[in-house]
Amino acid sequence: xxxxxxxxxxxxxxxxxxxxxxxxxxxxxxxxxxxxxxxxxxxxxxxxxxxxxxxxxxxxxxxxxxxxxxxxxxxxxxxxxxxxxxxxxxxxxx
Numbered sequence: 410x411x412x413x414x415x416x417x418x419x420x421x422x423x424x425x426x427x428x429x430x431x432x433x434x435x436x437x438x439x440x441x442x443x444x445x446x447x448x449x450x451x452x453x454x455x456x457x458x459x460x461x462x463x464x465x466x467x468x469x470x471x472x473x474x475x476x477x478x479x480x481x482x483x484x485x486x487x488x489x490x491x492x493x494x495x496x497x498x499x500x501x502x503x
Contacts, residue, residue, distance in 0.1 A: 411472070413480045418468045420487040421461055427494040428458040434501050457494075 435451045464487075475483065 413484050414468065414472045414475060417480065417484045417487045418465065418472070420484075420491040421465045421468060424487065424491045424494050425458065425461045425465060427491065427498050428454055428461060431494065431498055431501060432458065434498075461490075 432451070432454045435447065435454055439447050439451055468483075
């Protein structure tokens, strides 16, 4: 279980880094393009960044309290989230 939670923490950290990269791109776009869609993407990234930072804090400080059944689900969600943000960053950079 400890290994799975460590991987969860790593993938949440990766998601956080990807979101910071997306925020940099969205901030540049926001300065050039003033549209509702650009504001929406910026807010989207900010909210997900806040969620990931809170999750990262709880994973690091309360890892011992997660039961094995929950750790599998949390790992899957963090893995899928990291992959989704990587795809979004790849598409956004083009």
